Amino acid sequence: MRPARRGRRAQLASAARLLTLALLAGCYKFVPVAGGAPAGAIVRVRLNEQGATTLGKRLGVAPATLEGEVLDATRDSLVIRMTASTSAFTAQRVTWVGERVAIPADAVASTERRTLDKRRTMVVAASAVAGSIVVFLGVRNMRGVAGGDGTPGGGGGTPP
Structure with missing residues (x-):
């Protein structure tokens, strides 16, 4: 040659x-989920005020959003392997290393799924x-x- x-x-x-x-x-975006997100999906959960307060006690900050992979979804809660959160007060993004977090259904304002x-x-x-x-x-x-x-x-x- x-x-x-x-x-x-x-x-x-x-x-x-x-x-x-x-x-x-690729380039990803988050789109609203109608109903529940399937296991394995990457989601962003926007918390309501009650949810931010409740989960803030366990996570150490008052989170506005939580991101992660869905491990389990029921009528009562959504369990995710958390990768990031955003503070409700400072809008600062915090990286997590896969902590398992159960989010009560009544703490959720909206759920979005990551798509290409x-x-x-x-x-x-x-x-x-x-x-x-x-x-x-x-x-x-x-x-x-x-x-x-x-x-x-x-x-x-x-x-x-």
Whole structure:
């Protein structure tokens, strides 16, 4: 295999990795849940005032929202593996490391489920592809592979 071909393959492989990373990262949004969220879903629970007070006693802060993975959902409560909370007083986001929290149904103002935002993800993917093309063309032009046989000069014939 010629060196130029190996370089192009490496560039294409890099572009493919960048595109894959962009697609895997994706863009997510939270949308309201009608009814209960299934086990395994990532949710954001907005607490009512009573819920913030009740859970604040157990969590050490008065939370406005809790985020995490649904472990169990019943009529009486929602059990999540908590990953984040937002303070009701400062709006500061606090990261948690998977603590199991039972949220009473009467403490919940609303529940939202995390879903992939297809439109934003496609914009990110298209930007990654465009960026890869620009990098590819830039590297290609810097190497002088814009065409020709790669020999210097251009007059031909015998030198004077």
